[in-house]
Amino acid sequence: MLFEILTTSLMGGIALKAFSKHKGLSSNDSGKIQRIMSLSGLNVRDGKDTLTTQLVKKKRFEWGWEYKYRIPLGRSFGDYEAKIKVLEDGLNNRKKNITFSDMKQLDFNKDLLLQLQQLWKTKLTERKEIELSYDGLLIVRVYDKPLAKEVSFTSGEGWRVPVGLIRALNTLKFHDFEIVPHLVLGGATRYGKSNFINSVITSLVHSEPSSVNFYLIDLKGGVELCDYENIKQTVSIAYEPEEALNTLQLAYSRMREIQSELRRKGKKNVQEGGIKERYFIIVDEVGELNPTEAVTKEEKILKQQCQTIMSQIARLGAGLGFRQILATQYPTGDVIPRQCKQNSDAKLSFRVQSATASRVVLDETGAELLPQIKGRAIYQTADKREILQTPLITSDIIQSTILPHLLGEEEIHEKETIIEQRRIDTVTFTEV
Numbered sequence: 039m040l041f042e043i044l045t046t047s048l049m050g051g052i053a054l055k056a057f058s059k060h061k062g063l064s065s066n067d068s069g070k071i072q073r074i075m076s077l078s079g080l081n082v083r084d085g086k087d088t089l090t091t092q093l094v095k096k097k098r099f100e101w102g103w104e105y106k107y108r109i110p111l112g113r114s115f116g117d118y119e120a121k122i123k124v125l126e127d128g129l130n131n132r133k134k135n136i137t138f139s140d141m142k143q144l145d146f147n148k149d150l151l152l153q154l155q156q157l158w159k160t161k162l163t164e165r166k167e168i169e170l171s172y173d174g175l176l177i178v179r180v181y182d183k184p185l186a187k188e189v190s191f192t193s194g195e196g197w198r199v200p201v202g203l204i205r206a207l208n209t210l211k212f213h214d215f216e217i218v219p220h221l222v223l224g225g226a227t228r229y230g231k232s233n234f235i236n237s238v239i240t241s242l243v244h245s246e247p248s249s250v251n252f253y254l255i256d257l258k259g260g261v262e263l264c265d266y267e268n269i270k271q272t273v274s275i276a277y278e279p280e281e282a283l284n285t286l287q288l289a290y291s292r293m294r295e296i297q298s299e300l301r302r303k304g305k306k307n308v309q310e311g312g313i314k315e316r317y318f319i320i321v322d323e324v325g326e327l328n329p330t331e332a333v334t335k336e337e338k339i340l341k342q343q344c345q346t347i348m349s350q351i352a353r354l355g356a357g358l359g360f361r362q363i364l365a366t367q368y369p370t371g372d373v374i375p376r377q378c379k380q381n382s383d384a385k386l387s388f389r390v391q392s393a394t395a396s397r398v399v400l401d402e403t404g405a406e407l408l409p410q411i412k413g414r415a416i417y418q419t420a421d422k423r424e425i426l427q428t429p430l431i432t433s434d435i436i437q438s439t440i441l442p443h444l445l446g447e448e449e450i451h452e453k454e455t456i457i458e459q460r461r462i463d464t465v466t467f468t469e470v
């Protein structure tokens with residue numbers, strides 16, 4: 039009896055609190071955010087006046103709250119970005135509330151007390167996460183639930199590959215290589231670049247096995263991409279800068295062939311020309327092809343040639359079915375050829391060391407402030423920037439996907455002979 043009374047009043051109390059919170063009556067993070075901003079030195083003194091960050095709008099979404107603030111004169115978005123950790127810690131310095139949606143998940147036919155205990159435990163370890171952006175007003179998004187730290191890999195469809203789970207509605211975001219052909223990828227070591235490249239290749243092999251062609255350049259000692267060496271979709275693979283030039287030349291000469299074919303047909307691009315094949319040039323550690331880092335004159339010339347071809351492919355390849363993915367862990371000024379950067383409308387950056395490195399990859403700061411979570415990244419297209427958790431792919435998935443496409447010894451020999459022949463035919467590189 040006593041237990042029933044206790045449970046009923048506890049439930050009643052929680053329900054009331056949850057209801058008021060759901061209606062936005064009790065939770066007022068907007069005020070708390072304003073207070074944290076003031077206390078962390080974001081106010082501006084103007085003579086006798088103190089200019090503060092002013093709330094303009096707040097809106098409840100399924101994932102949490104969005105607040106819009108007018109920032110005082112004399113402050114920049116960067117000033118607020120620099121305080122993101124202070125804001126997040128301040129917001130999480132609170133007593134935990136049970137929400138209406140938490141209540142909806144309870145099963146009243148099962149052991150309620152146990153469920154409530156579990157819910158409370160989850161609440162104590164849960165952390166709200168925030169995201170900042172700026173569109174003339176400062177936008178602060180406060181998410182009820184943190185973004186998952188691990189997301190399983192599932193293949194995309196056609197030329198759409200999974201990029202990661204976004205917070206809004208917990209949905210998977212895809213990158214469509216037919217819409218945005220080239221991608222620049224950056225991030226400090228061990229945050230997930232190679233894993234992402236593996237998931238792109240695996241997804242494409244799974245979805246477009248007879249139309250996808252790879253030109254792979256793995257300058258990290260061949261440990262990452264060697265799995266794909268003997269699959270029929272890989273036209274050429276390189277492990278050293280000298281080999282990289284060969285691989286790029288092969289891709290370049292194929293690009294010229296397609297260009298001639300389209301010209302003959304009087305078509306503007308592969309879509310119009312009914313050409314289904316797509317060619318992916320993937321360079322893992324493009325920094326190894328940076329001529330300014332070359333030691334000898336020959337090496338410098340070789341790397342310059344590589345960069346010239348990569349720039350040509352970035353500039354002209356899109357309509358000819360060529361897609362380029364350039365990855366680097368050293369995002370310094372000249373590591374990604376300028377034309378490649380300019381022609382890549384999508385960028386994916388894992389955590390980097392500094393705001394400067396973030397600017398090299400994304401053209402904006404922010405990737406240096408990502409949490410130290412493997413696989414967490416900013417995906418940026420021409421009009422949108424989203425934080426997401428990239429899927430983690432396992433060796434088992436990679437192996438089972440490529441197994442049906444592995445070449446036999448005779449086919450490998452045949453492929454090598456064709457490549458050798460093409461190399462001989464690829465005389466000199468000329469501008470298209």
Ligand SMILES: Nc1ncnc2c1ncn2[C@@H]1O[C@H](COP(=O)(O)OP(=O)(O)OP(=O)(O)O)[C@@H](O)[C@H]1O
Pocket residue numbers: 187188189225226227228229230231232233234258367412413414427428429430431
């Ligand atoms: N999306 C992810 N989710 C969870 N863990 C991940 C994810 N991506 C990578 N990891 C973990 O991080 C480790 C390093 O990842 P990865 O090899 O892709 O890093 P990297 O950025 O390519 O590093 P480096 O530049 O040093 O080669 C992986 O072995 C894996 O355990």
